[in-house]
Amino acid sequence: MILLDTSVLSAVLRRRRKGDREQAVSARLNQLLQGEDQVALPGIVFQELLSGIAEPTQYQRVAAVARESFPILLATEGDHLKAADLVNAAARRGFALSTPDALIAAQAVNRRGRLFTTDGDFESLSAIGGPRLIAV
Secondary structure (H helix, E strand, O other), X not given: OEEEOHHHHHHHHHOOOOOHHHHHHHHHHHHHHHOOOOEEEEHHHHHHHHOOXXXXXXXXXXXXXXXXXXXXXXXXXXXXXXXXXXXXXXXXXXXXXXXHHHHHHHHHHHOOOEEEOOOOHHHHHHOOOOOEEEOO
């Protein structure tokens, strides 16, 4: 299973003008979608993706595309427990981990999946038991 981070979907769905970086992310996502692994969207990523979209038309378009394109993976109690463990492990190593990022990482770890992200914060987390990452 491959889980998508907010950074990936923001680059693909929310940017009206796509630069080289966004085009590379889009191309990599298309490759992953052609592969054998299921690609899913954590529920918290769905929420983050839609948060801050002020224009109702764009909000509706992004919500519809996300819902139609990916299964939404809701967090379990075990995911929340793993997220708390990851936050605590990060703090012991001297770096902060946000609650949403911890939950995204926990969902990938608990499903033995990989996380497609462009957010460099996950690299430190990967070294302490966080998810395996997919590069652009």
